Amino acid sequence: xxxxxxxxxxxxxxxxxxLSERLARDGHEVIGLAxxxxxxxxxxxxxxxxLTDPVATDAILRELVSEYSxxxxxxxxxxxxxxxxxxxxxxQLATSFSSNLNPAVQAVQALLPQMREKGWGRVxxxxxxxxxGVAQRxxxxxxxxxxxxxxxxxxxxxxxTGITVNSVAPGPVETELFRENTPAGSDAxxxxxxxxxxxxxxxxxxxAASIAFLMSEEAGYITGQTLYVDGGASIGRSxx
Numbered sequence: 001x002x003x004x005x006x007x008x009x010x011x012x013x014x015x016x017x018x019l020s021e022r023l024a025r026d027g028h029e030v031i032g033l034a035x036x037x038x039x040x041x042x043x044x045x046x047x048x049x050x051l052t053d054p055v056a057t058d059a060i061l062r063e064l065v066s067e068y069s070x071x072x073x074x075x076x077x078x079x080x081x082x083x084x085x086x087x088x089x090x091x092q093l094a095t096s097f098s099s100n101l102n103p104a105v106q107a108v109q110a111l112l113p114q115m116r117e118k119g120w121g122r123v124x125x126x127x128x129x130x131x132x133g134v135a136q137r138x139x140x141x142x143x144x145x146x147x148x149x150x151x152x153x154x155x156x157x158x159x160x161t162g163i164t165v166n167s168v169a170p171g172p173v174e175t176e177l178f179r180e181n182t183p184a185g186s187d188a189x190x191x192x193x194x195x196x197x198x199x200x201x202x203x204x205x206x207x208a209a210s211i212a213f214l215m216s217e218e219a220g221y222i223t224g225q226t227l228y229v230d231g232g233a234s235i236g237r238s239x240x
Contacts, residue, residue: 005029005070006122006215007111009051009103010077012039014175015126015211018204019074020044022212031068033060033077051077051103061110070111072122072215075104075147080140088138096139101146108154112163121163122215125151129171129195129230144169148226155224164223166214171195171230173202198231 006023010016011032020030021043030044037048049060064070079099081092108123115121130137131144147167154165172178172192178201182188193199210229213219228234 001027002217003027003029004072004122004215005031005068007031007033007064007070007073007107009033009073009075009107010126011044011046012036012042014177015170015173015204015207016074016076017042018208019076019211022205022208023215026212029068031064031070052079052099054098054102054106057103057106058110061106065110065114069118070114071118071120072115072124073107073111074124074126074211074215075107076126077103078126078128078140078144080137082136083139084136085138093139093142096143097146100140100143101150104147104150115163116161119162121158121161122219123154123158123163123165124211124214125165125167126211127151127167127169127226129169129228129233131169132234151226152224159223162220164214164220166219166222166224167226168207168211168214169226169228169230169234170207171202171228171233173204173207175204195237196231196233197235197237200231202229202231 006028008016008020011020012034020032024030024043032044032046033049035050037046039046049056051057104125125147127147128144130141131148151165151167207229
């Protein structure tokens with residue numbers, strides 16, 4: 001196996017942390033970005049940055065590409081705020097798009113010259129099941145739908161370069177943030193589970209395994225795709 005160097009945004013918790021552990025265990029070098037970088041047990045290098053700040057993001061990316069030779073990036077950081085139609089403000093809509101899409105565009109463009117030079121690279125964008133439509137998530141769903149569109153477009157543009165671009169779209173996953181907003185046994189949890197034919201939440205390690213595959217040598221003939229890792233939620237209801 002060739003040792004690679006990967007950048008992961010939103011790396012300190014949840015899916016990002018599970019993926020960092022998975023890639024490091026597979027022998028790769030992991031550079032993580034997160035708001036807080038005070039985790040002494042992070043399985044790689046963790047750097048602090050507010051990815052909603054484009055100036056700060058540009059500065060840290062410039063610094064990192066001068067220090068490391070990157071082989072890929074996982075755009076995992078995300079921002080969600082709920083609002084039903086009729087209560088969505090334009091500021092909320094703009095914030096959802098900028099917070100979810102700007103860091104991905106900045107990260108890919110910063111690392112692209114290095115990957116082009118190598119003739120090898122991996123980009124995985126973490127999307128969401130909500131891109132298919134979930135009530136009260138118009139702004140977030142639209143941003144993640146746009147992420148899937150970027151995946152297809154970038155996949156086309158880079159298809160002949162050795163760089164693949166794919167999305168992984170999780171369903172409900174039992175992360176720290178999910179549990180903060182959705183206690184075990186709550187009505188909110190039951191509403192989520194009602195969407196999932198498997199009748200359980202996903203595990204961060206399961207998402208990490210899917211993303212790690214798309215980052216691997218073996219996935220070199222897959223590009224422009226969105227993989228739903230959601231317990232069957234994207235294919236329909238198992239009962240009525």
